[in-house]
Amino acid sequence: MTAELVRGQNHPLSEARLEVRVSAGKPIVAGATLSDEQGKVRGVEWVAHPGAPTLPGLEVSKQAAADHRLAFDLDALPETVHRVTVLLALPSGGAGPVRFGAVAAPFVAVTGLDGREVASYTITGLDTESAVVALELYRRQGAWKVRAVGQGYAGGLAELLADQGLHEARQLAGSINEAVAQGLARSVAAPPPRTPDGDRSRQAATSAPGPDQPHTGPQIAAGDATPQQSPYDAPGPQGASAPQTGYQGAPAPSDPSAVTQPSAPAVGGGINYSHPGRQNAAPPPPPPTAPPAPPGQSAQPVAGDATGWSMEERLYNQVWGMFEDLARTAAAYRSAVDFADSRMEQELDKVLSDPRSRIGGQGDAAREVARAKHAQLVDQARMALDRDLAQLAAEAQVVEPALPAAYARWDNPVWHGYRVPMEIPMALRLGDLHLPESEDLSIPMLVRLPLERGLWIDSGRAGLDDALADSDQLRRLAMDTAVAHAARLLAVYPVGEFTVHVIDPAGSGASSLAPLVQSGVLDGAPGVGAAGVADVLAKLTQRVDLVQMAVRGGAADSLPPGLDTAEQLLIVNDFPHGFDDRAVTQLRYLADEGPAVGVHLMMVADRDDAAAYGPLLDPLWRSLLRLTPVADDHLADPWVGHAWTYEPALVPPGSQVLQQVLAQVAAARRSWNR
Numbered sequence: 001m002t003a004e005l006v007r008g009q010n011h012p013l014s015e016a017r018l019e020v021r022v023s024a025g026k027p028i029v030a031g032a033t034l035s036d037e038q039g040k041v042r043g044v045e046w047v048a049h050p051g052a053p054t055l056p057g058l059e060v061s062k063q064a065a066a067d068h069r070l071a072f073d074l075d076a077l078p079e080t081v082h083r084v085t086v087l088l089a090l091p092s093g094g095a096g097p098v099r100f101g102a103v104a105a106p107f108v109a110v111t112g113l114d115g116r117e118v119a120s121y122t123i124t125g126l127d128t129e130s131a132v133v134a135l136e137l138y139r140r141q142g143a144w145k146v147r148a149v150g151q152g153y154a155g156g157l158a159e160l161l162a163d164q165g166l167h168e169a170r171q172l173a174g175s176i177n178e179a180v181a182q183g184l185a186r187s188v189a190a191p192p193p194r195t196p197d198g199d200r201s202r203q204a205a206t207s208a209p210g211p212d213q214p215h216t217g218p219q220i221a222a223g224d225a226t227p228q229q230s231p232y233d234a235p236g237p238q239g240a241s242a243p244q245t246g247y248q249g250a251p252a253p254s255d256p257s258a259v260t261q262p263s264a265p266a267v268g269g270g271i272n273y274s275h276p277g278r279q280n281a282a283p284p285p286p287p288p289t290a291p292p293a294p295p296g297q298s299a300q301p302v303a304g305d306a307t308g309w310s311m312e313e314r315l316y317n318q319v320w321g322m323f324e325d326l327a328r329t330a331a332a333y334r335s336a337v338d339f340a341d342s343r344m345e346q347e348l349d350k351v352l353s354d355p356r357s358r359i360g361g362q363g364d365a366a367r368e369v370a371r372a373k374h375a376q377l378v379d380q381a382r383m384a385l386d387r388d389l390a391q392l393a394a395e396a397q398v399v400e401p402a403l404p405a406a407y408a409r410w411d412n413p414v415w416h417g418y419r420v421p422m423e424i425p426m427a428l429r430l431g432d433l434h435l436p437e438s439e440d441l442s443i444p445m446l447v448r449l450p451l452e453r454g455l456w457i458d459s460g461r462a463g464l465d466d467a468l469a470d471s472d473q474l475r476r477l478a479m480d481t482a483v484a485h486a487a488r489l490l491a492v493y494p495v496g497e498f499t500v501h502v503i504d505p506a507g508s509g510a511s512s513l514a515p516l517v518q519s520g521v522l523d524g525a526p527g528v529g530a531a532g533v534a535d536v537l538a539k540l541t542q543r544v545d546l547v548q549m550a551v552r553g554g555a556a557d558s559l560p561p562g563l564d565t566a567e568q569l570l571i572v573n574d575f576p577h578g579f580d581d582r583a584v585t586q587l588r589y590l591a592d593e594g595p596a597v598g599v600h601l602m603m604v605a606d607r608d609d610a611a612a613y614g615p616l617l618d619p620l621w622r623s624l625l626r627l628t629p630v631a632d633d634h635l636a637d638p639w640v641g642h643a644w645t646y647e648p649a650l651v652p653p654g655s656q657v658l659q660q661v662l663a664q665v666a667a668a669r670r671s672w673n674r
Helices: 156-163 169-186 311-352 362-402 413-417 471-492 510-519 529-552 581-593 607-623 657-673
Strands: 010-013 017-035 065-073 083-089 107-112 117-122 131-140 143-153 427-434 443-448 455-458 498-503 567-575 599-605 625-627 632-637 642-648
Touching: 010 117, 017 131, 017 169, 083 156, 107 131, 117 143, 131 156, 143 156, 156 169, 311 362, 311 443, 311 642, 413 657, 427 471, 455 471, 455 607, 471 498, 471 510, 471 567, 471 599, 471 657, 498 510, 498 529, 510 657, 529 567, 529 581, 529 599, 567 581, 581 599, 581 607, 599 607
Parallel strands: 455 599, 455 625, 498 567, 567 599
Antiparallel strands: 010 143, 017 065, 017 083, 017 107, 083 131, 107 117, 131 143, 427 443, 427 642, 632 642
């Protein structure tokens, strides 16, 4: 699970070969310094920067870019190096911003070569600083750790390098800026911006929602916990003697969790299109780009208009970009309204504090002026919001029909041409998200696969309007929602790579479970009664134990022949009915240990019903992503402080698409088992 660091916090590193991925929304310089046990940089030869991008065990980008991948091999560093400092700086002498307070908060993530995110840090609180120490990788008692630093320097690179103990700080800063300027001069002009306001910075994470994953950038906090966006899973380069970045002579392709328009490579410079998980393969052609819009008009939206190595990845990144754009524009609108309210209150207080203004019409006139200014500010903010919402709505209209089945609603025609896939998709749609300012604009809520956390389908009434549904209706809707999610998971996984188990102690979910049972896609009949609960839990607990022992012992090939190694999903309906103390303990064990070995929970329950167990189950609820069977504004976005309304991805009433898809899944399973 990704560690989301705050300033000063550290986290252990279990791997020696790592990448540090940086996203800032605007071109910045990325570099690194090596320092000894006393924290001193011994000379310019201990600094990796665009003019000298490679040191033993370390490589950085050769020019300024909005996104960077810095490659590290900690075992290859000299023994005298005890600390590696990752530094970021704004290019000097250009037309861009000169302080970090004028750009989006930089985001940095430490990942393995397989793309798995180890730790992340969003550098907030910067203002006049033009250089910042982002992270430190340091030795401690024979092991490496990463620490979030976030120390800014208003004096720029020169001040930062001098603080590192480098005597030639000013000369080195000048040579770095010169190398960056030469790189920018050689660069091909970037494509036109997608919106009249310039670049659209996209940081996905997740996290969030997907937006769960949403992750990094806006992340969705469900219940008591914030879901993590899992990284893109792809093996690293093979046979490399030292870590390499994706591009040689240009920044690496954009980090999937922080997507922006890529910087262009240098003219005449060779480009190595190697990419984790893809050997000797050139990337697909870039997505179609609409012609530049006439002055004063927005660019025509295009599906897949984001960076990525496949259309699926580009659409995923585009959806996350739309989510972030909506979050930003709503935050800007709310901030403008708050400013207008505060200004009007100050002006009215000033008027009322003068006794002379209460005589005659002077006070009334001042009040009218203050209210007119307030209305003007609010109207201007609303116009900007409406403009952005119209652009996003136009983009949603072209993106939604182009989504693959895993990302699409159940009423999307893509399901009518459904075929069992050969590969696991990057993400799964769990529903839609919207804000009060955008009731007519919904953003797909995507979570990364394989799942990193289970799901809790809330069948309770907490926070819901009394007019929505009675208790029985909510329980039925909650189970329908669980079945729709389980069917989607079965549909998007290759045959034999996903298994669903069901515990329904009282049989109350039989009608909702009918599509799964009748199609034959379940591992077995739903567990009913105390005996059924015990059987299913014992089977999955044994699987977790066996896989854990095999992995820890380095003997994954020695698993029993009949063991199902597919991803497992356990649907538990009407908890805690039918659960004794032993069953509750086993469920907690599956929740804690299962996700690491491919066993996930989907609880369909009212949390109040489980209150009898006291605090025993609190960690269980906090570890699950809470979803509701009806629209509810329970998903919190700590990035900009929004409460997002979630709507579940349900099958349209009367539609047979669920049965048709499950029939194909069942037929593929039968053929595979022959």
